[in-house]
Amino acid sequence: MSYQRIKWMILFLPTVTIGLWEYVRHQWLMPYLSMEAGNWLSPLIIYIVSITVLRGLFQMMEHTRAALDQERIAKGKLEERQQLAGELHDGVAQSLFLLGVRLDQARRRFDQPQVVQLLNDLSRTVSEANHDVRQAIADLKQAPRQEGAQTSSLEARIQAMVPLAGVKVDVDWQLEDDIFSPSEQAELLACLREALLNIHKHARARSARIVGMMNERGWQIAVEDDGSGYNRDDLEQPGRFGLRITAERAQQRGWTFDFERVDERTVFVLREGKHHG
Structure with missing residues (x-):
């Protein structure tokens, strides 16, 4: 009626x-x-x-x-998101695209191996940043979730990020939302987003798994994938700064962050408190 x-x-x-x-x-x-x-x-x-x-x-x-x-x-939020998407497209995305073009031009002008390697790393970093910005633009152009969805559980918000991995991801979430403050939830989601993007960009995996559980020392969250693994020296390359930022986020919150290879699976782990094992 x-x-x-x-x-x-x-x-x-x-x-x-x-x-x-x-x-x-x-x-x-x-x-x-x-x-x-x-x-x-x-x-x-x-x-x-x-x-x-x-x-x-x-x-x-x-x-x-x-x-x-x-x-x-x-409707108001959608209009704001579309306006922000337009500003990102006209500003940041165009600047990153132009920077990538200039790096390609510079790479063709120099023949020193070290300079070429540095330019390749910078070009890859700019390309990944450009991809992330354009993904954000695409997300902003979509209709926002309803108010009930915005206040949905942490597990539901993690489920919404699963497509970022680009592979099938199983979620086994046993943690209650109230053990995290709102700011901790935001930091946690940012860390998990980086883990999923890392799988998409570097892992060459076929499947992955997110596990959130409690143990005798507190909560633990692991993101596992069956990809090709990694070399710890690769994490220090200019194009692989995302995981270093994640480690810094965890340290600021007093969490433990590990990125390791266990039983032919790459495991990204966040734990409560400064402890291991």
């Missing part, structure tokens, strides 16, 4: 009710019902209609109005 129709029903229903009552009363009930009794029954009937029918109509009106407000908010 539309919002306007509900309002008109609320306005007219008491009038129609009392009019019908008075008609029935004077047409058929006068021989059986005294004037005083009829006068007492009139407000009683209005009260009964108010607490039954009108109360339900008011609840319907509130729900309809809330839905309209949510739609208006969602």
Whole structure:
């Protein structure tokens, strides 16, 4: 039922009710019902209609109005996201593209191996940053989630990031949301996002797994993949700064971060507190 129709029903229903009552009363009930009794029954009937029918109509009106407000908010957020996407595209993305072109030109002009290697690393870093920015632009152009989704569980938000890995990812999440503060949840999601992007860019994996669980020392979160592994020296290359940033995030929060190879699987681990094992 539309919002306007509900309002008109609320306005007219008491009038129609009392009019019908008075008609029935004077047409058929006068021989059986005294004037005083009829006068007492009139407000009683209005009260009964108010607490039954009108109360339900008011609840319907509130729900309809809330839905309209949510739609208006969602539309406003979508417009803001699209505006931000346009600004990113016209600013950061175009600048990164131009920087990549200039690096390619510089790479063709120098023949020293060390310079070429450095330019290759810089070009790869710019390419990855450009990919991330364009992915953010694509996400911003999509309609934002409803308010209920924005306040959804941590597991649901992790599930929403799974496509970033580019492979099948199983999620085994046994942690309660309330063990993390809102700021810790934001940091945790940023770390997991980097782990999934690392799988997509470097692992050459076929599948992955995210496990969140409690043990005797506190919570532990692991992201595992069956990819080709890694060389620790590679993590120090200019193009592989994401994991170093993740380690710094963990250190600032007092967490432990490990990135290791275990049983032919690459394991990205975050643990509560500064401990190992």
